[in-house]
Amino acid sequence: MNIRQAVRRTDVAVLAISATLVAIPVSSWAQQADASPAIAMSIAPQPLDTALTALADQAGIRILVSGDLTGRQASPLAGTMPVETALTRLLQGSGHRWRYSAARTVQVEPAPAADAPASQGATRLGPVRVEGAQGGLVERAATDPDRAYRAERSTAGGKMDMTLAETPQSVSVVTADQIRDQSVQSVQEAVRYVVGANQLDYFTTQDEITLRGFGLTGTGLYRDGTRLIQNGFMTNLEPFGLERLEIVRGPASITFGQAAPGGLVNAVTKRPRADMANTVEVTVGSFDRIQGNLDVGGALDASGQLTARLTAVVRDADTQWRFLSDDRIYIAPAIGWDDGRTRLQVLGQYQKDRRGFVTPYYRVTPFGPAAEDLNINGPGSYHMKESITASVILDHALNDQWTFHAMGRWSDAENDRRETRNFGLRADQRSINRIAWVRPDSEKTWTADVRVEGGFSTGGIGHRVAIGVDHFGSDYEQPFFTVNNFGPLDLIAPNYGNPDWTNNFRSDYTLAGIQQTGFYAQDLIDFGSGLKLNLGGRYDRAVVDTYNEGRSTATARYTTLTRKRRDNAFTGRAGLIYEAANGLAPYVSWSSSFQPPIGTVTGLDAQGQPFEPEKGRQWEAGVRYTPVGSEVSFTAAVFDLVQYNLRTPSPNNPALIIQTGKQRSRGVELEARGEITRNLSVIANYAYLDAEILRSNTPFATGARPFSAPPHTASLWGKYRVEDVTLGTLSLGAGLRYTAQHPGSLPTLLRAATATTPALVVVPQNEEYLLADALVSWDVRRFRIALNVNNLFDKRFATQCAFARGGAEFCALGYARDARLSVGYRW
Numbered sequence: 095m096n097i098r099q100a101v102r103r104t105d106v107a108v109l110a111i112s113a114t115l116v117a118i119p120v121s122s123w124a125q126q127a128d129a130s131p132a133i134a135m136s137i138a139p140q141p142l143d144t145a146l147t148a149l150a151d152q153a154g155i156r157i158l159v160s161g162d163l164t165g166r167q168a169s170p171l172a173g174t175m176p177v178e179t180a181l182t183r184l185l186q187g188s189g190h191r192w193r194y195s196a197a198r199t200v201q202v203e204p205a206p207a208a209d210a211p212a213s214q215g216a217t218r219l220g221p222v223r224v225e226g227a228q229g230g231l232v233e234r235a236a237t238d239p240d241r242a243y244r245a246e247r248s249t250a251g252g253k254m255d256m257t258l259a260e261t262p263q264s265v266s267v268v269t270a271d272q273i274r275d276q277s278v279q280s281v282q283e284a285v286r287y288v289v290g291a292n293q294l295d296y297f298t299t300q301d302e303i304t305l306r307g308f309g310l311t312g313t314g315l316y317r318d319g320t321r322l323i324q325n326g327f328m329t330n331l332e333p334f335g336l337e338r339l340e341i342v343r344g345p346a347s348i349t350f351g352q353a354a355p356g357g358l359v360n361a362v363t364k365r366p367r368a369d370m371a372n373t374v375e376v377t378v379g380s381f382d383r384i385q386g387n388l389d390v391g392g393a394l395d396a397s398g399q400l401t402a403r404l405t406a407v408v409r410d411a412d413t414q415w416r417f418l419s420d421d422r423i424y425i426a427p428a429i430g431w432d433d434g435r436t437r438l439q440v441l442g443q444y445q446k447d448r449r450g451f452v453t454p455y456y457r458v459t460p461f462g463p464a465a466e467d468l469n470i471n472g473p474g475s476y477h478m479k480e481s482i483t484a485s486v487i488l489d490h491a492l493n494d495q496w497t498f499h500a501m502g503r504w505s506d507a508e509n510d511r512r513e514t515r516n517f518g519l520r521a522d523q524r525s526i527n528r529i530a531w532v533r534p535d536s537e538k539t540w541t542a543d544v545r546v547e548g549g550f551s552t553g554g555i556g557h558r559v560a561i562g563v564d565h566f567g568s569d570y571e572q573p574f575f576t577v578n579n580f581g582p583l584d585l586i587a588p589n590y591g592n593p594d595w596t597n598n599f600r601s602d603y604t605l606a607g608i609q610q611t612g613f614y615a616q617d618l619i620d621f622g623s624g625l626k627l628n629l630g631g632r633y634d635r636a637v638v639d640t641y642n643e644g645r646s647t648a649t650a651r652y653t654t655l656t657r658k659r660r661d662n663a664f665t666g667r668a669g670l671i672y673e674a675a676n677g678l679a680p681y682v683s684w685s686s687s688f689q690p691p692i693g694t695v696t697g698l699d700a701q702g703q704p705f706e707p708e709k710g711r712q713w714e715a716g717v718r719y720t721p722v723g724s725e726v727s728f729t730a731a732v733f734d735l736v737q738y739n740l741r742t743p744s745p746n747n748p749a750l751i752i753q754t755g756k757q758r759s760r761g762v763e764l765e766a767r768g769e770i771t772r773n774l775s776v777i778a779n780y781a782y783l784d785a786e787i788l789r790s791n792t793p794f795a796t797g798a799r800p801f802s803a804p805p806h807t808a809s810l811w812g813k814y815r816v817e818d819v820t821l822g823t824l825s826l827g828a829g830l831r832y833t834a835q836h837p838g839s840l841p842t843l844l845r846a847a848t849a850t851t852p853a854l855v856v857v858p859q860n861e862e863y864l865l866a867d868a869l870v871s872w873d874v875r876r877f878r879i880a881l882n883v884n885n886l887f888d889k890r891f892a893t894q895c896a897f898a899r900g901g902a903e904f905c906a907l908g909y910a911r912d913a914r915l916s917v918g919y920r921w
Contacts, residue, residue: 142167151367157202260673277916281301287809309356324606356759372392401429455470464585503541505538508535545561555620726769830867838905858897865885880915882913892906
């Protein structure tokens, strides 16, 4: 069935229910928009500061405290009530009062004494964020759940837990609230409203994006501060299992070692918490989607020291492409122990996916367009992924100034791949040749990070330092079986047949061992009066050891190749920041990166040597602005980023490779995030990218724009809440995403020049597009009903455009309209 001409039956059901949801009378909400809805509360007897933290988490607000709450106890609180009632009960008899100081921000402060003489005066303490501290060890704020769409802290911009204002580099945070509100199901969907990120609207099996014109494949995906995996196809991140996604733009080797110059994505896993709310949710939607989510946990003992959590996802879904599933089982148990000075967390994960690979195959032929739901893989194709992961995270307060942090993660992953690639347009101009592979890949990885963090002063100058060492190791095995006699496919009226995937021969085998160890030190120097200097240096040793054997036919002898590559690199960052009292924080920084050959080193350069690491350096200047008392932040940045040591054909022999290539990206990024008013949340951004290949021996490449580097991208998301004590909260959300036309691949000489015909140089172009998204949700008592529709108007657009064998251009179609209806219960 043509998906452009007909709406799937699940779309009809979901949209029909949405019409009923929208038809709920909203006059009562409009009349009482300033009243808080009744919310189910459950707060055990505990110190007042931790009780306020629990209330903030359950109500989704921020609480700031002026004054001392030490020694004050809170009475238990249970039942359904407005936030204002809960605050009043918790603070009763404490000598403190509460008031709203900004959108969804509560200020708790000492109540004025009625009989205090005016001449006595008072010293008003600055706001203190309640972090749930229990003794000497303070909860790491950058791993806490965030409120709404604005985060204040991050560890991705440096090994230390710093505020974003102290980070001299562009960092965006996709919070758990944003993940929920936008029904995010993948990394690509998560970054749709992140400035400077190109989400590649066609990927299904790989968490692949580009930042500032550079892809993140291989070295750009991290979890809890350490590199996730070597081969990007081995596993995918499950957004429901995350507290947040941190996106760093620009070189980040100072924090993570080898990394792509455009930046990286760091995922922060959900941790066990004593005061967490429990959630169960069911979602149905387009393409026969049905999904269940579970997130439960809390304290296991009366003191709240022992905690546990279980997060799970089960999904059965198809996609807009035939024979391409999107099934998942995700189970993540966790247990934690915290006695106030030592915190130990053990995180486990089992994940199994059945997905597939989308390749460029769509084109308009002389006989009509290709089928829009075409999947050239055919029946029996898939990426069957299965992984087991275990992590241990330890934090210990050595004294009042210094803490010790250690984490380790082990993962065992497999990906049984059965996939087909386009092998060129046939002479009939409507069918293609195909080549097929069976690849039972596997990878074992282990990571570790150990450091000490602390602070001291020298001559009135403050220092916050982190000194440590981290390690990444991977054993990656890739058998490669070529399928015999895989037939052609008609693009317009495909007859897939039943491919015999077992009729194959082993054509290639690779075994790669990757090791990287980095030693790092960072110092945040505070000169006073808001002036700070952020300095960091790092030394890495990387080893890639590869064994490969290959042959072109089933009867040919194997050609064996063994290579071992050792690389050392020093990278650093220096940034100057000024934090003004009015919330303005300008900065300027220089940073560098290095990236050894990704995966394996079986290739050699023109001199017969393994390839050198690719390197990058960047200048960036920017400003962050958070008006005092406001819940919205504005950021602006300009940057100049250059990557060199890129591979390019030798001018003496194009069959050989030398590393004299060079690429530059420079541009402007603007972003605003947060709550404009108590009821209105907004995310807005715009990016201009001037990307250019400065040096290359590939014909026509020098001076060209790299692929997947659109010159203009912009997005706007807004959510408006209407609240009523009886009816609950109605939220209406809408978003727009714009991407300008940009190259799908480098210029290609399609036709050689003759005496009568000039040469034809063609650049495959990804289309310009503007997409709309929508949200309607209703929170009442403990229930939440939400409808999300991505690509609301079902805009069809071509992307990933490139030339295949035979000189024909093919594209992939971007994501079609996708409606999802969820019903959740929280307690």
